[in-house]
Amino acid sequence: MGDFPRTEKTEITRLAKRGAYDQETIFSLLDEALYCNVAYVREGQPFQIPTGFVRIDNKIYIHGSVGSFYMREIRDKKHPVCISATLMDGLVLARSAFHHSVNYRSVVIFAEPQLVDNTDELYAALEAFTEKICPGRWADVRKPTPNEWKETMVLSFDIKEASAKVRTGPPKDDEEDYALDVWAGVVPLKINHFPPQADPDLKPGVSVPAYLK
């Protein structure tokens, strides 16, 4: 997989060595992140909305109700948006307060919304949403009715102008500080899935599906 071109908007200027422009880094982060933030502008004022999303090939999809104010707004005005997703991988504890940091991966994408009105693409996106949060789930659940499809708006964004910023590894201290009697290292962070909690109104006798174990 290739690199995305660096543009004035996506080029990482601060700590440039943390910049990444390759599809593999960017796509794998998008596939792992549970939500993104969509930033847009209304009358000079920035707004942002955290929302679930899914990547298929070279597109990001978000969905919402056809009544969603912000989705209608960015759809109608074809607002340029900035989408970001971030994963926190660890706390970086240096010997000096100044060099404390975090290990993270973040992606920023600049794009314009496209309304998805092709039924095949719409269905594929909504199936992918469900499968992203819970692989194996789609085959198990009641599928959308024609009315439910109609109540759902899906917008797509081409991933063309995108960059990632990544920090990994141990702390970087000043040369003379490595002699200090201060512990230094990384506390890894990860989002944990806990055992499923059944709905109190679950029909008696329905057991936890294998894909959740």
Next chain:
Amino acid sequence: MGDFPRTEKTEITRLAKRGAYDQETIFSLLDEALYCNVAYVREGQPFQIPTGFVRIDNKIYIHGSVGSFYMREIRDKKHPVCISATLMDGLVLARSAFHHSVNYRSVVIFAEPQLVDNTDELYAALEAFTEKICPGRWADVRKPTPNEWKETMVLSFDIKEASAKVRTGPPKDDEEDYALDVWAGVVPLKINHFPPQADPDLKPGVSVPAYLK
């Protein structure tokens, strides 16, 4: 603690019952979230930056290098910004694809940056940053030198115009779907801290401090 006033920008219109405007909900989420997203506008184009932050009283603080392009930009132009922080608490698995959701808490704040040039406030903010990611750490590490303080820019934002959106609890399905033989419930999510990994260059004999165990 009281409520923040609802404004045209902060009033939750979509799924209004998920809206929260009280300080306790908003502050506790800000204190738990490891990073926020700062959205701002440059020449009509939205940008956003994920960054660490800390809340003290009624203010949010972010910090960066005095060479940071975006921090200088929002400082100099006093850009209005939109700050958000989000926590994902669970995957909500309904009987129908349509009613799948997530449990989450998110806060959105609208504010303008203030440069923190008061030394006491600056020091307090930077100590709070370190203590937020690792309570007990500040007392243990080498404190900033005069030059390091000078290299650090801190911006504050008054928390005045803010709202939260919160979903909790089991899935909500359509009446007739409760009879289906489909498992439904919640998969709780939580960010886990794993055992600390020592820096390969750690001075021999320095042990893991008590506050990390």
